[in-house]
Amino acid sequence: MEKFVASWPDWVRWVCLLPAAFAANLISILLLELAQLLSLIGHIGGGGIILTDSMKMVAQEAVEPIVLAYVAITIAPKKKFVVGIISISFFIILFGLGFLVAIIDVFSGNVKGLLVAMVRIIGVLFALAIVNGKRHKQNPNNYPG
Numbered sequence: 001m002e003k004f005v006a007s008w009p010d011w012v013r014w015v016c017l018l019p020a021a022f023a024a025n026l027i028s029i030l031l032l033e034l035a036q037l038l039s040l041i042g043h044i045g046g047g048g049i050i051l052t053d054s055m056k057m058v059a060q061e062a063v064e065p066i067v068l069a070y071v072a073i074t075i076a077p078k079k080k081f082v083v084g085i086i087s088i089s090f091f092i093i094l095f096g097l098g099f100l101v102a103i104i105d106v107f108s109g110n111v112k113g114l115l116v117a118m119v120r121i122i123g124v125l126f127a128l129a130i131v132n133g134k135r136h137k138q139n140p141n142n143y144p145g
Helices: 002-006 010-044 053-075 080-107 112-138
Strands: none
Touching: 010 053, 053 080, 053 112, 080 112
């Protein structure tokens, strides 16, 4: 995908950055919906594991920041690290709000929100690792060792 996108003019890449990142995010959500449907069909056929709504939600919370950051840094023509950090900051803000709600929910006996918040942290950490890896790949001389 990177070679294909690299042939585009810079201005087209900047214009397509956000729509492509959010479209990829939407596609990842649709793929999780399809996986859930296929798991139900497989279970009706006599085998397999059912992908429950809770399992799908947890997977979605982990995958969304990773997909958004990966597509954003792939399409951005320059300043990939900054673009990656900005795209991840969107999920960090969501995490902060979600964590606040999760703490309130824990006091009412619901721990599901706390689980979602912890999975979102994992997704953000993986997205940060992808962004940092891309930065290291582009500038290997800037890192000691």
